[in-house]
Amino acid sequence: MYDYVIVGSGIGGSLSYAILKKIGRKVALLEKENYLGGCSGTFKRKDFFYNVGATTLVGLDDSMPLGKIIKFLGVEKPPVKKLELPIVVYLDGKVIKRYSDKQKSLEEIAKNFPYKNIESVWKNIYHIAENNWKNVYKLLPINFKNPSLMLKKIATNRRYLLYNLPYQFKSTYKYFKEQIPSIDKTFKDFIDHQILITSQGYSQDVPISVGSMGLTYNNLDNYYVYGGMGKIFDSLIKEKNDVFLRHKVLYVKKMNGYFEIKTNKNVFYAKKVILNKTIWDYAELLEPEYKQKMHRYRKKYPKRWYALTIYFSIEDKNNLIQEHHYQIIHEKTNPYTGSNSFFISLSDYELGEKKSVTISTHCKNEFWENLGKNEYYEQKEKVQEFMFDIMKQYIPAFKECKIENVMVGTPITFERYTQRYSGTVGGIPLIKDYIPFRYPSNFTEIEGLYLVGDSVFPGQGWPGVSLGVLNLLLQLENILEILD
Numbered sequence: 001m002y003d004y005v006i007v008g009s010g011i012g013g014s015l016s017y018a019i020l021k022k023i024g025r026k027v028a029l030l031e032k033e034n035y036l037g038g039c040s041g042t043f044k045r046k047d048f049f050y051n052v053g054a055t056t057l058v059g060l061d062d063s064m065p066l067g068k069i070i071k072f073l074g075v076e077k078p079p080v081k082k083l084e085l086p087i088v089v090y091l092d093g094k095v096i097k098r099y100s101d102k103q104k105s106l107e108e109i110a111k112n113f114p115y116k117n118i119e120s121v122w123k124n125i126y127h128i129a130e131n132n133w134k135n136v137y138k139l140l141p142i143n144f145k146n147p148s149l150m151l152k153k154i155a156t157n158r159r160y161l162l163y164n165l166p167y168q169f170k171s172t173y174k175y176f177k178e179q180i181p182s183i184d185k186t187f188k189d190f191i192d193h194q195i196l197i198t199s200q201g202y203s204q205d206v207p208i209s210v211g212s213m214g215l216t217y218n219n220l221d222n223y224y225v226y227g228g229m230g231k232i233f234d235s236l237i238k239e240k241n242d243v244f245l246r247h248k249v250l251y252v253k254k255m256n257g258y259f260e261i262k263t264n265k266n267v268f269y270a271k272k273v274i275l276n277k278t279i280w281d282y283a284e285l286l287e288p289e290y291k292q293k294m295h296r297y298r299k300k301y302p303k304r305w306y307a308l309t310i311y312f313s314i315e316d317k318n319n320l321i322q323e324h325h326y327q328i329i330h331e332k333t334n335p336y337t338g339s340n341s342f343f344i345s346l347s348d349y350e351l352g353e354k355k356s357v358t359i360s361t362h363c364k365n366e367f368w369e370n371l372g373k374n375e376y377y378e379q380k381e382k383v384q385e386f387m388f389d390i391m392k393q394y395i396p397a398f399k400e401c402k403i404e405n406v407m408v409g410t411p412i413t414f415e416r417y418t419q420r421y422s423g424t425v426g427g428i429p430l431i432k433d434y435i436p437f438r439y440p441s442n443f444t445e446i447e448g449l450y451l452v453g454d455s456v457f458p459g460q461g462w463p464g465v466s467l468g469v470l471n472l473l474l475q476l477e478n479i480l481e482i483l484d
C-alpha cells in the first residue's frame with residue numbers, strides 16, 4: 001500500500017512526487033504518456049525535440065517557488081542558459097525588447113511608449129510585483145475552507161494585505177488609465193497581451209496586483225532549457241522506481257480507509273491520492289456520485305482558454321533568428337482561434353543548422369468543435385497558413401529559413417495528449433470574477449483525495465503550479481523548512 005498515488009506527471013504531479021519521496025513517503029507517480037511533464041513536457045519527432053506547450057522557464061532562483069523546491073530536494077539545477085533578453089515583442093511597427101535587467105527594460109518601455117510619467121508608473125509596477133513575491137510565502141498555506149487558518153493568516157499579514165488591497169480590486173487597465181489618461185490602443189494591446197500569457201485574461205479583467213506580476217515576468221530569472229523543457233523533470237526526479245509511464249488511470253475508487261487506482265496495466269492501492277487534473281474534469285475518474293460538483297465547477301468557471309500550437313523545424317544556416325522567444329501582437333484577429341497574438345519559441349541549433357520551433361496561441365474552443373473530419377484537417381492547414389504569413393511579415397528572417405516537419409496541435413490534440421478538459425490551457429483565468437475569494441482549492445469533497453495543477457491555485461506555469469504544490473503539501477506534511 002502506497003502512502004500516496006499521484007495521477008499525472010505535469011508540473012503539479014511531478015513536484016509533488018519529488019517532495020513526498022524526499023521526505024520518505026512511499027509514493028507512486030502514474031502517467032499515461034511515455035514522458036513526464038504534460039503541458040511542460042518535451043516530445044520527440046523525427047529526431048527533433050519539441051516543447052508541448054511551456055517554453056519559458058522562470059524561477060530557479062532560491063527566492064522563487066521552484067528554486068526553493070530544488071534546494072529542498074538537493075538535486076542539481078537542470079541544464080539551462082540564463083536569458084538577458086527573455087522576450088522580443090512585435091506590435092504595430094514597434095520591436096519592444098523585454099530585457100531581464102529592470103533599468104534596460106524600463107528604458108525600452110519609455111522609448112516605445114513615451115508618456116510623460118511612464119517611468120514612475122512602471123516603477124510602481126515593479127514595486128507591486130516585488131512586494132507580492134516577497135510576501136507570498138508568508139501567506140501559505142491558503143485554504144478558504146479553513147476559516148481559523150485564514151483568520152490567522154490575515155492577522156499575521158495585515159500590513160501587506162492592506163497595502164495590496166487597493167491593487168487587488170483595481171483592474172490593470174484602470175490602474176494605467178488613471179495615471180496616464182492618454183494611453184492609446186497600442187499600449188493597451190501591449191499590456192493586454194503581456195498579461196494574457198501569464199494570467200489568461202486581459203487588462204480590464206485582471207487586477208493590477210496580479211497584472212503587475214505578468215508585466216514583470218521578463219524581469220524574473222528567465223532560462224532556456226537545453227534539450228527542451230522536459231529535461232527539468234529528469235533533474236527533479238532522479239529515482240524513477242515508482243514512476244509508471246504509459247499507465248493511464250481509468251478510475252480512482254474510495255474504499256474503506258484507502259483508495260483503489262486502476263490503470264490500463266495494473267491496480268494500485270494508496271492511503272491518499274493526488275490528482276494532477278483540472279477542476280473541470282477530475283471527477284471523470286471518480287464514481288458517478290462525485291461528478292456533480294465537477295459539473296458545478298464547469299458552470300462556475302466558464303471562462304477558460306484553449307491551446308493551439310504549431311510545431312516545426314527550420315534550417316537557419318546564418319543564425320538569423322537569434323533569440324529564443326518572440327511574441328507577435330497582430331491587428332487582424334485570427335479567424336481560427338479568436339486571438340490577436342502568438343508566441344514563437346526556438347531551440348538552439350539541433351541536428352546541424354536546424355532548430356525546433358513551438359508556436360502557441362490562445363484559442364476559443366468553438367472554432368474547433370463539431371467539425372467534420374475533412375473540415376478539421378482543412379482548418380488546420382488554414383490556421384497554419386494564416387499564422388505563418390503573419391510570422392513572416394513581422395519577422396522576415398523566417399522567409400530565409402527552410403521550414404519542415406510542420407504539425408498543428410488543436411485543442412482536440414491537446415485533450416488527446418494531456419487529457420485536459422477540452423484542451424484547456426493555463427487553468428482558471430486570474431480575473432476579478434474569480435480571485436481572490438472564488439478560486440477553487442486543492443481539497444476535494446473526498447477526504448484523502450487532493451488536486452494539484454494550474455486550475456486549483458492562482459497562477460499557472462512553473463511559478464503558479466509550484467506554489468500550488470507547496471500550498472497543498474504544507475497542509476498535509478511537515479515541510480515548513482522548504483520555505484526557508
Ligand SMILES: Cc1cc2nc3c(=O)[nH]c(=O)nc-3n(C[C@H](O)[C@H](O)[C@H](O)COP(=O)(O)OP(=O)(O)OC[C@H]3O[C@@H](n4cnc5c(N)ncnc54)[C@H](O)[C@@H]3O)c2cc1C
Nearest residue numbers: 008010011012032038039053054055056249453454461462
Ligand atoms: C501552449 C501552452 C504554452 C504555455 N507556455 C508556458 C510557458 O512558456 N511557461 C510556463 O511556465 N507555462 C506555460 N504554460 C502553462 C503550463 O504549461 C501549465 O500551466 C502547466 O504545465 C500545467 O501543469 P499541471 O501540473 O496543471 O499539469 P498538466 O500539464 O495538465 O499535466 C497533467 C498530466 O497528467 C497526465 N494525465 C492526465 N490524466 C491522466 C490519467 N487518467 N492517467 C494518467 N495520466 C494522466 C497527462 O498526460 C499530463 O502529463 C503553457 C501552457 C500551454 C498549453
